[in-house]
Amino acid sequence: MTQKLVVIGAGMASGRVLEHLFDAGADYDVTLFNAEARGNYNRIMLSPVLSGDKTYDDIVTHDADWYAEHGVTCRFGEHVTEIDRDAKTVTGQNGTVPYDKLLIATGSAPFIIPVQGKDLPGVITYRDLDDTNAMIDAAARGGKAVVIGGGLLGLEAAAGLVERGMDVTVLHLMGHLMERQLDESAGFLLRRDLHDKGVKVICQASTAAILGDTHVEGVMLEDNTGLEADLVVMAVGIRPETRLATDAGLSVARGVEVNAQMQTSDPDILAVGECVEFDGHLFGLVAPLYDQAKVVARTLLDEPAAFVVKELSTKLKVTGCDLFSAGDFADGEGREDIVFRDPMRGVYRRLVVEDDILVGAVMYGDTADSSWYFGLIRDKTDISEMRDTLIFGPAYQGGTPLDPLAAVAALPRDAEICGCNGICKGQIEDAIAGGATDLGTVRATTKASGSCGTCTGLVEQVLAVTLGDDFVVPAAASICGCTDMTHEDVRRMIKSQKLTSMPAVWQECGWKTSCGCHVCRPALNFYLLADWPLEYQDDPQSRFINERKHANIQKDGTFSVVPRMWGGITTPDELRAIADAADKYMVPTVKVTGGQRIDLLGVKSEDLPDIWADLNAAGMVSGHAYSKGLRTVKTCVGTDHCRFGTQDSTGLGIKLEKELWGSWTPHKLKLAVSGCPRNCAEATCKDIGVVCVDSGYQVSIGGAAGMDVKETELLVQVPTEQDAINVIKAVTQLYRENAKYLDRIYKWMGKVGLDWIKKRIVDDLDERAALVDRFELSQSIYRKDPWAEHSSQKADSYRPLANLSLEAAE
Amino acid sequence: MSNWIDIAALDEIPQRGARMVKTALGCVAVFRTGADEVFALDNACPHKAGPLAEGIVHGKSVTCPLHNWIISLETGEAQGQDEGRVATYPARIENGRVLLDRAFLRARVAA
Numbered sequence: 016m017t018q019k020l021v022v023i024g025a026g027m028a029s030g031r032v033l034e035h036l037f038d039a040g041a042d043y044d045v046t047l048f049n050a051e052a053r054g055n056y057n058r059i060m061l062s063p064v065l066s067g068d069k070t071y072d073d074i075v076t077h078d079a080d081w082y083a084e085h086g087v088t089c090r091f092g093e094h095v096t097e098i099d100r101d102a103k104t105v106t107g108q109n110g111t112v113p114y115d116k117l118l119i120a121t122g123s124a125p126f127i128i129p130v131q132g133k134d135l136p137g138v139i140t141y142r143d144l145d146d147t148n149a150m151i152d153a154a155a156r157g158g159k160a161v162v163i164g165g166g167l168l169g170l171e172a173a174a175g176l177v178e179r180g181m182d183v184t185v186l187h188l189m190g191h192l193m194e195r196q197l198d199e200s201a202g203f204l205l206r207r208d209l210h211d212k213g214v215k216v217i218c219q220a221s222t223a224a225i226l227g228d229t230h231v232e233g234v235m236l237e238d239n240t241g242l243e244a245d246l247v248v249m250a251v252g253i254r255p256e257t258r259l260a261t262d263a264g265l266s267v268a269r270g271v272e273v274n275a276q277m278q279t280s281d282p283d284i285l286a287v288g289e290c291v292e293f294d295g296h297l298f299g300l301v302a303p304l305y306d307q308a309k310v311v312a313r314t315l316l317d318e319p320a321a322f323v324v325k326e327l328s329t330k331l332k333v334t335g336c337d338l339f340s341a342g343d344f345a346d347g348e349g350r351e352d353i354v355f356r357d358p359m360r361g362v363y364r365r366l367v368v369e370d371d372i373l374v375g376a377v378m379y380g381d382t383a384d385s386s387w388y389f390g391l392i393r394d395k396t397d398i399s400e401m402r403d404t405l406i407f408g409p410a411y412q413g414g415t416p417l418d419p420l421a422a423v424a425a426l427p428r429d430a431e432i433c434g435c436n437g438i439c440k441g442q443i444e445d446a447i448a449g450g451a452t453d454l455g456t457v458r459a460t461t462k463a464s465g466s467c468g469t470c471t472g473l474v475e476q477v478l479a480v481t482l483g484d485d486f487v488v489p490a491a492a493s494i495c496g497c498t499d500m501t502h503e504d505v506r507r508m509i510k511s512q513k514l515t516s517m518p519a520v521w522q523e524c525g526w527k528t529s530c531g532c533h534v535c536r537p538a539l540n541f542y543l544l545a546d547w548p549l550e551y552q553d554d555p556q557s558r559f560i561n562e563r564k565h566a567n568i569q570k571d572g573t574f575s576v577v578p579r580m581w582g583g584i585t586t587p588d589e590l591r592a593i594a595d596a597a598d599k600y601m602v603p604t605v606k607v608t609g610g611q612r613i614d615l616l617g618v619k620s621e622d623l624p625d626i627w628a629d630l631n632a633a634g635m636v637s638g639h640a641y642s643k644g645l646r647t648v649k650t651c652v653g654t655d656h657c658r659f660g661t662q663d664s665t666g667l668g669i670k671l672e673k674e675l676w677g678s679w680t681p682h683k684l685k686l687a688v689s690g691c692p693r694n695c696a697e698a699t700c701k702d703i704g705v706v707c708v709d710s711g712y713q714v715s716i717g718g719a720a721g722m723d724v725k726e727t728e729l730l731v732q733v734p735t736e737q738d739a740i741n742v743i744k745a746v747t748q749l750y751r752e753n754a755k756y757l758d759r760i761y762k763w764m765g766k767v768g769l770d771w772i773k774k775r776i777v778d779d780l781d782e783r784a785a786l787v788d789r790f791e792l793s794q795s796i797y798r799k800d801p802w803a804e805h806s807s808q809k810a811d812s813y814r815p816l817a818n819l820s821l822e823a824a825e
Numbered sequence: 826m827s828n829w830i831d832i833a834a835l836d837e838i839p840q841r842g843a844r845m846v847k848t849a850l851g852c853v854a855v856f857r858t859g860a861d862e863v864f865a866l867d868n869a870c871p872h873k874a875g876p877l878a879e880g881i882v883h884g885k886s887v888t889c890p891l892h893n894w895i896i897s898l899e900t901g902e903a904q905g906q907d908e909g910r911v912a913t914y915p916a917r918i919e920n921g922r923v924l925l926d927r928a929f930l931r932a933r934v935a936a
Contacts, residue, residue: 190840198860199859344860348862348885348899349899352884528883528884529859529860529884530841530859530883530884531883532881532883532884532886532888533880533881533883533888533893533895536881536883537881555839555842556839556840556841556842556881556882557841557881558881559881559890560879560880560881560890563879564879568876568879568890568891570873570891572874572875572876572879620879811837812839812844815844815845815846815847815852816832816833816837816838816844816845816846816855817832817833817846817847818846818847819830819846819847819848819849819930820847820848820849821849822830822848822849822930
């Protein structure tokens with residue numbers, strides 16, 4: 016007897032179920048409900064429709080003829096209002112139909128972030144053809160679009176809208192795009208390619224409100240950034256559409272729960288697609304939906320079948336952004352990373368291996384081998400034999416591993432070695448024949464490796480091949496084991512290639528580790544914030560603990576707290592507040608420092624936010640006694656009290672400290688101002704010292720009184736206090752922009768020479784002014800009290816995550 | 826009784842960072858890597874008992890803030906030329922929550 020099958024939802028999954036059923040010649044009388052006023056079409060292809068590469072007709076999978084041929088009763092554009100399981104009927108807006116078997120394929124609903132303005136006209140989601148058409152209409156009017164959500168769907172929407180001529184900005188809550196499918200490095204490359212296509216991306220952007228009266232006009236972020244918008248596309252995620260199932264009393268968790276036969280808690284009701292939850296999994300990609308469809312069809316045919324969850328892979332359908340991810344690429348116990356980066360071609364490839372089996376892969380830029388890797392993941396192939404060459408893809412399997420020198424020797428004379436300057440191997444060989452015997456002379460005569468520097472190793476290999484034993488590859492002092500590049504190379508790259516994030520540096524400079532180490536990360540963090548104060552956001556996790564917690568760690572894990580005393584001047588009130596804090600927090604040691612202030616030693620981490628709040632309340636701020644940054648400006652009493660003083664050294668010291676505090680520098684920066692050449696403030700052994708004389712101010716630099724003891728050298732004598740302040744700001748900025756991380760001024764000066772510094776600060780007044788401007792720009796971000804910020808906003812992070820002292824062991 | 830204790834939301838530990846959990850028998854550091862894996866170790870470096878929770882986390886290692894010993898988060902072993910080991914405890918993430926095996930509360934011998 017012909018059975019009645021009712022299907023709710025005409026999506027890709029249910030369409031596939033019907034195909035299987037009819038192909039098998041099943042005897043079912045089918046009624047197909049769809050809330051959309053049309054039948055099954057290929058939703059994956061909505062992005063090409065949006066971008067104009069395809070039309071709706073191209074993506075229809077089942078047309079009216081097909082439904083007629085198979086006797087399907089189509090009730091399109093009709094919402095189902097109720098499932099009655101006792102009567103075994105389904106009721107739509109236009110009437111009730113009975114069923115023997117029911118298939119729920121209601122798909123998913125877009126997640127709408129609950130902000131003000133979410134219902135304004137002009138705010139749309141991206142799920143179906145109506146949404147797509149609404150975007151196409153909006154794009155025809157031009158203007159600005161904001162896409163909320165930097166996942167697959169959001170980025171495809173953004174790319175499509177750009178194709179249609181809109182000015183598009185993507186807002187993404189997380190730190191990098193598609194964070195569920197990509198790691199940071201691939202996310203960086205994607206962002207760069209999208210940027211080249213004209214899509215602006217703002218990460219860590221939390222939407223506060225959508226603005227507008229009768230139509231959307233803009234988007235406001237939590238940090239009060241405002242963006243104009245004529246169209247807002249919400250693509251933050253989807254959730255299974257389960258309302259009908261819930262109302263019918265079926266078992267529903269996040270999705271409609273099904274067994275491996277795709278039956279719900281009622282065996283006559285099956286479910287398929289994005290509305291389904293199986294074994295804790297939800298499904299958003301098409302491959303598992305098609306697998307489910309097969310199982311549904313066989314269950315309806317009373318044939319045995321079971322759905323199993325398989326490995327999935329992701330590709331993004333945006334032209335020019337080739338990416339692929341599959342499997343599990345999280346770091347984990349027993350897992351090893353194999354990373355390959357080719358900065359010039361924008362290629363990134365990362366494989367994750369566990370127990371000689373490939374478990375995950377992320378590829379960007381060149382995804383030609385993706386299906387091979389996906390096969391290895393899916394089949395759990397033992398890769399131990401090919402591990403050494405696995406990263407290079409299937410073309411490199413078998414045969415003996417390549418000797419890099421042999422490979423260079425085999426290159427023809429016209430093989431390009433230096434992409435930046437277009438230098439071929441032959442030109443380098445000619446230079447060597449002409450007498451060049453090391454990297455420096457090759458670089459000087461051919462320019463090879465003189466720009467971005469990434470081909471340095473290759474040039475050295477050409478030297479080694481050509482000169483044989485006469486050439487010894489120099490052991491360049493790289494930053495650390497994560498890279499072969501030196502500090503200088505990396506700084507040059509950061510500036511010339513406009514690298515503004517850490518993943519950008521890792522990628523473009525070919526880092527060999529996934530996320531650096533304790534040596535390179537603090538250096539990169541400094542270089543990035545010094546060179547890109549507005550674009551780069553300081554990363555506390557890349558800072559040594561003292562700078563992360565704004566206090567000096569002591570050998571027992573406690574901290575020391577040093578409030579700032581501007582120019583070494585304090586007041587009875589400040590001293591009382593310090594004494595009260597020392598009592599209240601039971602500070603074991605109170606010490607006067609060499610920089611003219613007071614150190615409270617032995618404070619517990621969890622007390623830091625409170626002691627800071629108390630000191631803040633008394634008007635004091637962090638002394639940055641822990642930082643690679645401005646420490647103190649030591650002064651003598653100058654003309655205020657001293658009978659020998661020639662200028663107001665205390666006043667200048669306070670002014671300098673107020674201008675410079677909060678700035679980060681390659682190493683600690685200590686200043687002093689002495690009121691006369693007797694030099695009671697010991698200014699001539701500081702990083703920057705000022706000695707006041709009758710006729711003005713002698714600014715000298717490069718002193719130290721630590722591991723090395725150095726006397727400063729005179730940079731310049733200037734007539735006014737303001738000149739002295741500007742010279743000091745300029746030299747500080749020059750040092751920030753050029754010195755190697757952890758070089759104090761004297762070490763930096765030893766490398767570049769005092770004359771080089773003088774040329775820029777003393778001889779060239781325009782350069783001096785530009786340096787002062789850049790310093791001020793940076794200070795507009797960093798001249799603030801971290802204690803106040805941390806005690807009000809981050810106090811929890813100083814306390815234990817949990818206290819289980821009272822918890823029993825068993 | 827479940828063997829797993831719910832400690833906190835994963836979000837409360839910064840990526841490439843750690844937080845400390847107090848117990849009657851000393852502190853345990855709970856680490857979160859850049860790839861959102863969690864590891865739990867005694868919060869005391871085998872060298873001079875430095876608080877590992879305050880170190881810089883990179884890959885699956887942490888660098889002790891006192892003298893730059895590098896400790897594997899997976900095994901607790903000191904890396905490179907240094908020798909020593911800290912105790913590790915099972916930790917996992919479930920539904921965005923960090924869970925520790927109750928076993929970590931039992932008496933621990935300082936390494």
